[in-house]
Amino acid sequence: MAGIEEVAKLAGVSTATVSRALSGNGSVSEPTKLKVELAADALGYVVSSNASSLASGRTRNIGVVVPFLNRWFFSTVLEGAQQALLRDGYDVTLYNLAGNGSERQSVFEHFLLRQRVDAVIAISLELTGDEVARLHRLKKPLVGVGGPIPGVRTLAVDDAAVARLATDHLIALGHRRIGHIGGVLELDVDFHLPSSRRVGYESALVDAGLPVDPALFRPADFTIQGGYQAAKQLLGSPHGRPSAIYAASDEMAIGAILAAKDLGLSVPRDVSIIGIDDHDLADFFGLSTVAQYPRAQGEKAVQMLMEELHPERNYPVQPSVALPFDLVVRSSTATPAPA
Amino acid sequence: MAGIEEVAKLAGVSTATVSRALSGNGSVSEPTKLKVELAADALGYVVSSNASSLASGRTRNIGVVVPFLNRWFFSTVLEGAQQALLRDGYDVTLYNLAGNGSERQSVFEHFLLRQRVDAVIAISLELTGDEVARLHRLKKPLVGVGGPIPGVRTLAVDDAAVARLATDHLIALGHRRIGHIGGVLELDVDFHLPSSRRVGYESALVDAGLPVDPALFRPADFTIQGGYQAAKQLLGSPHGRPSAIYAASDEMAIGAILAAKDLGLSVPRDVSIIGIDDHDLADFFGLSTVAQYPRAQGEKAVQMLMEELHPERNYPVQPSVALPFDLVVRSSTATPAPA
DNA sequence: CTGAAAGCGCTAACAT
């Protein structure tokens, strides 16, 4: 491992100049800069991130905290964030807070605080006030994605509006008994979306003059399996089976489609189904859905961090972050069959 | 941020003793150790990983390189590895080599070499000789998971044996025309498994005295969609439709099940289907499969690294790594319907 | 624009 000193020697300049030339901080004449770059290349020199971080206080490393890895939404946001960060020369240190217990505490107490990261991205994780305060005290920028964190810049679609859009689509098609597969309460602790997605649904019903029937709601765990079971309950009901189901995620909606099929019901003739996400599989299943764009959300989160981390770069200001979402109508929704 | 010096002062010892007491390296009497810990707690002291790394040469950080994030196998291995590393006090820096192009090069040239990681875990990624050599030159331990990397300790199930087991299961049930949905060649560059999983299938056939019919093979891309399309081709064949299909992954097998249903074929009455993986969804679809245990693979990879990184700890030696796999029979396979 | 030199906060000999 060649060090900065050898590069300096080979280039015939001081180590300070090498540092400036390679980092872009401070001014260096074009010719010397070139010399330095050549020398660095020749020696295969790469800065030691530790030495650099120690001296400068910047790590060029971002901590990303996620609750799960094997769920489409999370891994897609992560992918978007990772790629954007790589482009900006940042590494990603991943913290998977699966086991919500002592693991979580140790991540905050020992890992994030070791000066290892310049900033933190929290995906769909409701941090406690204490956790947020800790990060603030260290002056580490923090942005949230997918779940509102009090007192923190957060990137999230307007879940209530998304839910409304999905429900309104069904109402506009003429459905009057619309079931809803939402989140289980347990998950609501960390993601607020289950409840806001339910609120949007209910207010859409109310605004349309439709009754809110608790029997038409079933909680599930955001998986295909969960959606399947919930839909079976909803659709198996001997009287008053809903003519449409709005599920709070595509995976649950796909489960609902499979449940309908297994019950011998045709989608969308006998029952319309709509989800939220625009999951990779939505197209395959012909699922109508409200698309959100997790990959773009990850990228935008990075952009927000860069604005804080590099105010000098004068990034275009993003005043309010209203994230886009779009109704995508495929073949799982249609007008209800005439009674 | 309190520094080591303040802790030393408060505890009434030297910084060296603080370092020793907190890191466990070198010997410190029980009483002083306690004093130091108390002082550290009181001040909320956490070592600066950069300073520590710079001085010691160890980063307590492992680089994990993956080709995709949103595929079950990868994210599960990653999850297992991450959790095991966290337990051992290691951070994980994630490199997602999605866009196999210049991104990949920059990861190797700039990121991994910055002394940021103590070791590297490569998941299902066939590293080039040059890439391996680079890591070796830095004396960074490297272990591979899921794909054989020449000259590198690699953790992978015996794909040919796994494929054989799946195929033999079908043969034992009495199937004689067994279709295979395997990997597309393109993917074979980075994962060797497509071809070894095909080889195992073919040799099982041969050993059973069955012909290897190229018309019974369809490539796909390891997704549900891909498996669906391939299965449609296989099952739609006007003559000589296979009575069973062995897919090289559960996701493709699930696609095949859906395809069979859509064709009006009953599984397993009209066609038996088996996959590989024991994916989260396998149980839901009643899919027979050969389970491998990616989470455990991630954990074992970590264990191997720890053995190299901490030889003094005398980990129990794992001589040869024969990874477990098991046939899991569910409801998607049965004897063929009598012709 | 460039160089000299003082650290960044810790660890690891080397003493004691």
Place this chain on the structure above:
DNA sequence: ATGTTAGCGCTTTCAG
């Protein structure tokens, strides 16, 4: 068992 001290390899004032 503990203290002293010399770096680890860079970045960044401060001069010039």
